Amino acid sequence: MSFSYLSAIVFLPLVGAILVALFGGGREKLVKYLSAVFTAVPLVIAVIAFLNFDRSAGASIYQFEEKAVWIPALNANYHLGVDGLSLPLVALTAFLGLMVVLISWKIHTRVREYFAWLLLLEASILGVFASLDLLLFFIFWEIEIIPMYFLISVWGSGRKEYSSIKYVIFTLAGSALMLAGILSVYFTTGSLDIVDLADKQLAMVQSIMPASLIFFLLITGFAVKLPVAPLHTWLPDAHTDAPTAGSVMLAGALIKMGGYGIIRVVSFFPQVARDYAPLMLTLAVISVLYGAAVTLRQTDLKRLIAYSSVSHMGLVLLGAFALTEVSLTGAALQMVSHGLLTGLLFAMAGFTIHNVEERRLDKLGGLARQMPVAAVVFSIASLGSLGLPLTSGFAAEFITLAGSFSSQVVNGAPVFTLLAAIGVVLAAGYILWLIQRTLYGPVKEQYNEVKDADTLERVYMFTFVALIVLVGIYPAVLTDIIKLGIAPIAGLFG
């Protein structure tokens, strides 16, 4: 039997979590090294899988498949597998999983629990991206809530209890509707298998309920996660009050589950997606513009980055519902790119808040003098987020907007795209304002003692930057593989 890549990737962090929980009592160093090992190995395996993914013409869409009967009574299988859409997200999550362990190296309160939850969180997100069975997918989707709840409410800051329960209630509400949707899918098609559903081998029997109803049940669940305005209000609270690693995971990997789900749903219901594309594009434009406008008004470092995510994720929704190959590829690339950029931005914000002990923008300033290395990295992340050429942000936004603008599938796509493009202009405003208020301007004496990044911090900062620039200069490293997953979906729309 060949090596089970995906099971290894998904379950190693889980094993790590269990080991940490069992043997980590009072041994802080051991916990941290265990966590590093149990996130590094899945990352290595994910990279190997990424390199070995068969890109030749005629290769099967889903690869590294593993299938075993799980609950025969429900026709549910333990079915893992990745295509060009999910593999980059798996790799991204594995990457962020290791990074957040490094980012958390300075955690000293309840260390054992903290790392156990962090590893469990990583395992569940990886499970979401690797599952090809809807029930399995949903189980991983729900498991993720519990570690995030604990991470925010124990190690968070500010109104952490309020934010964590708000996060749970929003997510549960969304996933409750999603569950109803999954059940409906199951009973109209008799299958829980994502491959079958996307292939249309099982004719959609629409005797029980209209397909559009199922579509919206599913989409609502994903839209809460993405988030789409007006369902986004949990996001600023959760991101702002979460510990740094929690924010990085949330912004970097977790909300991508929403975008990933939306693209999958589009592939299940091409006709409904086409019918309702104008509505979804309207929501996308609202998210982009509203998110950007609100971001401009923020005075808290982390809250500002959080709101910018709303705006950037709006672009994912735009690309997804422009329904062309280029726009969908752009949306997928935007997810990975945003994962890297915002992951790094939150890491830098956490770093700054930790070292400076100040998070209000009006109190910060001139830090480039006191922490030059960190300031350069922070600037690169910010400019990438703004869409500067040579960073992944530019590649992703350009492909998304170009693909959406030229969409022949949806009427009026150019108008929606042009409106959304205003969001990019607004992004320039808040990003430049952000780095100007924190890093530049007059040097403040009270921050003279602030330390710059130490070796470990430089390691993760430079790794992020290297990847961001790599994707920016040569986006084909991702788009080559994403296209393989997107092409069959785009094919549904001619």
Add this chain to the structure above:
Amino acid sequence: MNLALFGPELTLTATALAVILLDLFIERKGLLALLSIAGLIVSAGFTVALWGTSEGAFFDTFAVDSFALFFKLLFLGIAALVILASTDYVSKFERFRGEYYALILLSALGMILMSATRELISIYISLELTGISLYVLSGFLKDAKSTESSLKYLLLGAMSSAVLLYGMALVFGVTGETQLDKIAFAVYSITLGTASANPALILGVVLLIVGFGFKIAAFPSHMWVPDVYEGAPTPVVAYLSVGSKAAGFAVILRVFSTAFALPDWLSSSWGVIFAVLAAIGMFVGNLSALPQTNIKRMLGYSSIAQAGYLMVGLAALGAAPFAGVLGQSGVLFFLAGYALANLGAFAAIIAISNKVNSDLIDDYSGMIKRAPVLTLALSLSLISLIGMPPAAGFIGKFYIFSGAVHSGLLWLVILAVINSVISAYYYLRVVKVMWFNEPASDEKVPSSGALRLALLISSLGVLLLGIAPGPVLELARNAANMLGF
């Protein structure tokens, strides 16, 4: 007639009598607990040995089929777990320990009979056997609250029994039969027109629902729940919250899918009744649980809501009685998962309240530092009650809701999932208090080996049913297949 068919019941009766007798001579009452558990295990052994048979006993009033056997194993397991979990608690009624175990066994006998009867009169008798034992057990603490709960339970129980009997009498009056399958034949030819002209049958069915509703703690017969849960001894609450509810559902499933599955107008009418009661019950239970400060009272309201989720399965059955066994087997699986989760929760509560002498949620603050194992088990149980993976509660809900969607009840499923979200708020509040608040003292919470064993069994069970539900689902399917014609 073959007496071996009655092995489990006979063993249980003999054990109960032996416990009462030995209580007179034995000083070390712990032995009685051991004896009771031994009796339960032997009885379970007989049950397993009978697996696969499908016969009737005593003029066909008692069925020995996989449906009854499924429930027998469930009740025996519940009783054993309750006895294990009681070991830390029974010192509070030192003088009556023998009676305590005997009554637990006798009510277990009643529940077992409830799952096996297919005749109205024996249903009533086994229901009363269960009920009367539980009324007595509720008053065991002999303080004001316990006595009040016992009296309330008794009075409302008696009233609901009267309602039930009245319903049975009406059904008997219309059909002239007490055997469920013969009632089915008699009902089969009744059209909606004749039934409307002479509403005795419909009235009878409605009264049956109300009467059985008392046992399962369902709206509108739920008034007794919060007070009894708060006042009765905690192990007894654990017992009646899962045992009595499961037995009630066993009877309802058998009665409604055997006697009233046809004609269509009849099944769809009681299906609608259950659907409406489920919807109201979920909201009443969950919304009332939100402001509770006493954990037992909160779990009381939560059990009303859980009965609501279970009734979604009954509604699915009524809407499409022959569309497959998804609804019924979902109810069976859900009951097994619910029993494990609730017993786990109550076992942890027994240990914690013993130490802090309070059932207030605020007094659970910082429990993770004082009793990490108990806290972990209680958190897992609560997560299962919310219905989140990877716990048993999720698969149970998934299964029941599948059945409902299959029967075209998407609206009810949407209400049910919304209710799950509401319930997350109050269940997680307990988790929050235990994990995040500062402990009131640093003293560890002690727990006996037996109680920890009960916790271990229930927690592992919850996880096992959540992660690898296949075998139990298969059992539930087989059991549900036995129903109907």
